[in-house]
Amino acid sequence: MKVEAKPKELAVEKNTTTGADVFIRSLVDADVDTVFGYPGGAVLPIYDALYRANTPFQHILCRHEQGLIHAAEGYARVTGKPGVVIATSGPGATNLITGITDAMMDSLPIVIFTGQVATGVIGTDAFQEADIIGITTPITKYNYQVTDLKQLPRIVKEAFHIASTGRPGPVVVDIPKNISEKITVDEFDTAFHLPGYQPTVKPNPLQIRKLADALSRSERPLLLAGAGVLFADAAEELKAFAEKYQLPVTTTLLGLGSFPGTNELALGMAGMHGTYTANMAIYECDLLINIGARFDDRLTGAIKHFAPNAKVAHIDIDPAEIGKNIKTKIPVVGDAKEALKQLLDVNVKSTNHDEWLHSLKSKKEDYPLWYDRSKELISPQWLIEQVYETSNGEAIVTTDVGQHQMWAAQFYKFDNPDKWVTSGGLGTMGFGFPAAIGAQLGRPDELVVSIVGDGGFQMTLQELSVIKERNLPVKVIIINNEALGMVRQWQEKFYEERYSESLLTENPDFVKLAESYGVKGVRVNNEDDVPKVLEDVFSYNGPVVVDCRVVKRECVFPMVAPGTGNHEMIGVTR
Amino acid sequence: MKRIITATVQNRSGVLNRVTGMMVKRQFNIESISVGPSETEGISKMTFVVEVSDEQKLEQLTKQLNKQIDVLKVTDITDKAIVARELALIKVGSSSQNRAEIQGVITPFRASVIDVSKDSLIIQVTGNPEKIDALIDLLKPYGIKELTRTGVTAFQRGRQPENVQEMNALIF
Numbered sequence A: 001m002k003v004e005a006k007p008k009e010l011a012v013e014k015n016t017t018t019g020a021d022v023f024i025r026s027l028v029d030a031d032v033d034t035v036f037g038y039p040g041g042a043v044l045p046i047y048d049a050l051y052r053a054n055t056p057f058q059h060i061l062c063r064h065e066q067g068l069i070h071a072a073e074g075y076a077r078v079t080g081k082p083g084v085v086i087a088t089s090g091p092g093a094t095n096l097i098t099g100i101t102d103a104m105m106d107s108l109p110i111v112i113f114t115g116q117v118a119t120g121v122i123g124t125d126a127f128q129e130a131d132i133i134g135i136t137t138p139i140t141k142y143n144y145q146v147t148d149l150k151q152l153p154r155i156v157k158e159a160f161h162i163a164s165t166g167r168p169g170p171v172v173v174d175i176p177k178n179i180s181e182k183i184t185v186d187e188f189d190t191a192f193h194l195p196g197y198q199p200t201v202k203p204n205p206l207q208i209r210k211l212a213d214a215l216s217r218s219e220r221p222l223l224l225a226g227a228g229v230l231f232a233d234a235a236e237e238l239k240a241f242a243e244k245y246q247l248p249v250t251t252t253l254l255g256l257g258s259f260p261g262t263n264e265l266a267l268g269m270a271g272m273h274g275t276y277t278a279n280m281a282i283y284e285c286d287l288l289i290n291i292g293a294r295f296d297d298r299l300t301g302a303i304k305h306f307a308p309n310a311k312v313a314h315i316d317i318d319p320a321e322i323g324k325n326i327k328t329k330i331p332v333v334g335d336a337k338e339a340l341k342q343l344l345d346v347n348v349k350s351t352n353h354d355e356w357l358h359s360l361k362s363k364k365e366d367y368p369l370w371y372d373r374s375k376e377l378i379s380p381q382w383l384i385e386q387v388y389e390t391s392n393g394e395a396i397v398t399t400d401v402g403q404h405q406m407w408a409a410q411f412y413k414f415d416n417p418d419k420w421v422t423s424g425g426l427g428t429m430g431f432g433f434p435a436a437i438g439a440q441l442g443r444p445d446e447l448v449v450s451i452v453g454d455g456g457f458q459m460t461l462q463e464l465s466v467i468k469e470r471n472l473p474v475k476v477i478i479i480n481n482e483a484l485g486m487v488r489q490w491q492e493k494f495y496e497e498r499y500s501e502s503l504l505t506e507n508p509d510f511v512k513l514a515e516s517y518g519v520k521g522v523r524v525n526n527e528d529d530v531p532k533v534l535e536d537v538f539s540y541n542g543p544v545v546v547d548c549r550v551v552k553r554e555c556v557f558p559m560v561a562p563g564t565g566n567h568e569m570i571g572v573t574r
Numbered sequence B: 001m002k003r004i005i006t007a008t009v010q011n012r013s014g015v016l017n018r019v020t021g022m023m024v025k026r027q028f029n030i031e032s033i034s035v036g037p038s039e040t041e042g043i044s045k046m047t048f049v050v051e052v053s054d055e056q057k058l059e060q061l062t063k064q065l066n067k068q069i070d071v072l073k074v075t076d077i078t079d080k081a082i083v084a085r086e087l088a089l090i091k092v093g094s095s096s097q098n099r100a101e102i103q104g105v106i107t108p109f110r111a112s113v114i115d116v117s118k119d120s121l122i123i124q125v126t127g128n129p130e131k132i133d134a135l136i137d138l139l140k141p142y143g144i145k146e147l148t149r150t151g152v153t154a155f156q157r158g159r160q161p162e163n164v165q166e167m168n169a170l171i172f
């Protein structure tokens, strides 16, 4: 199909319509409302076109390219829409690598446009040339280099399609400068051409039958809900299914919110820092129905002890995830929502498993999450509970990586989907704060709380400029333990307390630091002040950074020590 | 176990890199790869010989290959009736004295001499990898100066008889 180029109306002068104008128009056509970008030599034509087009979508200038991509991830996580990033060639593009890998690991739909040197000099080590296609091949769902302007609109369309369908993921489009500078051609090749890409959405009814059949015979069934439920927008169906058959539900770290955390059937998160009940349920169940989780090793612990008594069923849109880590009896390839709908349509005569529910209920009561509340100082777990209470459990919470992340996962009970934004697969420090910026832009009317460590916050705090500039009311809660807490914990437990390079004795004054960016800064040192401070902070109409001085030597419990099984948790009780 | 896997792919730039990169990243042991155009314009055919430890690994490999956007079709043809061919060029040391002798060695393999110089010969041989291995062994005593092999490329036969596995045992 050949169509007339439309972008002419965007250009100031008719004759100056360039590849860059075509590009901006393609973004508008893709319904892009927010772009996270940073200019540079190779994207100057694009930035000029953006300017001339009167910036038809909001453009967020983060202060480091890593900020761009994590912000785009946060945006994608809470809206379900692809996050869009523009960066220049060479260093601009390479600064994105951590975030692209993060998005790949956590299956986030991100479309990244990188500038490139002109096609004529590619391969000559030209100024700011980096082989971004080569570099990003293993960390993208797909990537393109545009070598002919005619193809640009098609490539942009395909990029959004690939990023956001099937199992989502990042797609890179590399645009050489001469392509974006080029005075436009009249004819474009816009026909979609992806014959090798047809994700299976509708599951095979035969497999659904098998699953229903297994359920009808199970005495100790268990649902494991992962991020796939959220990607599929299937939280409602999951709840209906669990309640219909009274199935207990555990989630992965990234599946939090896919099932109401306060529901009676909820067992909490499973895995390394999951609840004792959830992990024992996995150990004891006779049927494990995994819906949209990829059986990551933080979840499974030692594989040989994982669900040893269970028949495993796995619903996943990516067939390659089924049977990858865990032997699976009932594979169901397809979208979680479709599968759950089909399952709800089958009337399973399930066995009575009251006894099973009862035993899990008493485990929940006997072995709840616990911590020793400090008398003088703020206990970080208690603080998270206060954040939960004060925000009525309704905030969008983004975290960085480390102890605070685990405490947030344990003590903030997410009842609703798409409120939890964290870096799971790559575990990227520096993620939490920029992700909150993206989340706030995607959900301008919601309370966004970014819980970060004093270590990780220092990796991307330059983005304070952005929350100031845009007056984004993000609330940054620094769980300040003057340490790389998670590392310190492992050194305490597994390296005989040799605290090698894990204590942060020279932190900045975070309050003054925030103030220097023009952002309100607050410090809390003792418990009594916490409720009031949080009240004030959450009702304040603007960004705030709260430096919370907490107990320095807390550990995250319970825990599955590396190499052991989920049933061998340590620190289950005091 | 050794497997022969074929894949038809969209002939886009970077596709070979993406496919082999995936295999390296996921620790699949590639013994040989051959790539070339197919009967359809814009579509290439890849043939891999891989060494995998078990069924689960094998399943992962075909699934991961299938997942690539540019991959259209993946077939494990190991257990099918197939023709598998490889081409090798072998340069051996040779003088006028032993030329005839070498010719005698290669004739049963239907190999041919495609270049002759004062002190060497270049031999071309086509066949299944086993046959090529055998010829190389026989030529070693003459001194192999240079050797290059294309890697296996393979097809399913038009007819699929019953005793496929036995037949294939002859290939590997």
Ligand SMILES: Cc1cc2nc3c(=O)[nH]c(=O)nc-3n(C[C@H](O)[C@H](O)[C@H](O)COP(=O)(O)OP(=O)(O)OC[C@H]3O[C@@H](n4cnc5c(N)ncnc54)[C@H](O)[C@@H]3O)c2cc1C
Binding pocket: A105, A106, A107, A166, A167, A168, A225, A226, A227, A228, A229, A231, A232, A251, A252, A253, A254, A255, A269, A270, A271, A272, A273, A274, A291, A292, A293, A294, A295, A296, A298, A299, A315, A316, A317, A318, A321, A334, A335, A336, A337, A401, A402, A405, A406, A423, A424, A425, A426, A427, A428
């Ligand atoms: C310090 C630290 C500690 C951690 N501790 C734990 C822990 O204790 N417990 C834990 O669980 N994790 C933990 N993690 C996170 C862990 O590393 C993984 O990121 C996490 O377990 C992955 O969760 P997931 O499989 O639900 O999500 P993902 O990795 O996002 O996988 C999603 C799955 O859903 C599938 N999918 C996508 N879309 C659909 C759809 N529409 N329909 C159906 N399926 C779909 C995908 O193919 C994929 O298989 C920890 C991480 C860190 C950094």
Ligand SMILES: Cc1ncc(C[n+]2csc(CCOP(=O)(O)OP(=O)(O)O)c2C)c(N)n1
Binding pocket: A400, A401, A402, A403, A404, A405, A427, A428, A429, A430, A452, A453, A454, A455, A456, A457, A479, A481, A483, A484, A485, A486, A487
């Ligand atoms: C970019 C990056 N570097 C290193 C690590 C390893 N790491 C995991 S947790 C952690 C400590 C994080 O400390 P802090 O941000 O203060 O959070 P805390 O654990 O104290 O809550 C480190 C260094 C990582 N996950 N990411």
